[in-house]
Amino acid sequence: MKKIIYFLMSWTFIGLGLAFVPNSKPQYLRIDKTQKVYTVAASCGSCQFDMPGEECLLAIKLxxxxxxxxxxxINDYGGSHSKNGFCKVVRKAQVQGKIVDNKFVATYFKLLPL
Known part of the structure; x- marks a missing residue:
């Protein structure tokens, strides 16, 4: 009887854990075919683009x-301080979005291969 209870409890916890896994892509991975796609330089704002601030944050040049x-x-595409990370190299990306309060609010962001 104990084995049955443990078995049912374990499957209950597994089921609850899977219920909280998101099943949709984040907003910045969905392309809107009605809007223009820009190819931009993407990198760390403070390390590569000499932008104000001490923190390593993703930035683009548009x-x-x-x-x-x-x-x-900045770490969604690998470690920012790895060999090909945004703090070490400037990469090309395809983006969609708009500029709000001097920030680019991305609705689509795809990093292009090196």
Whole structure:
């Protein structure tokens, strides 16, 4: 009887754990085919783009202007201080979004291969 109770309890906890796994992509991974896609330089704002601030944050260069990015995190695409991380190299990305309060609010962000 104890084995049956333990078995049922374990499957209950597994089921509850799976219930909290998100089943949709984050907003910045969905492309809107009605909006223009920009190819930009993406990197760490403070390490590579000499932007104000001490914290390593994702930034883009769009039309020769630099903007911090809201939405994706700098570590969503690997470690920021790894060999090809945003703090070490400037990468190309495809983005969609708009500029709000001097920040780029990304609705789509796709890092392009090196």
């Amino acid at each position: 039309d020769n202007k630099k903007y911090y990015v809201e939405g994706p995190n």
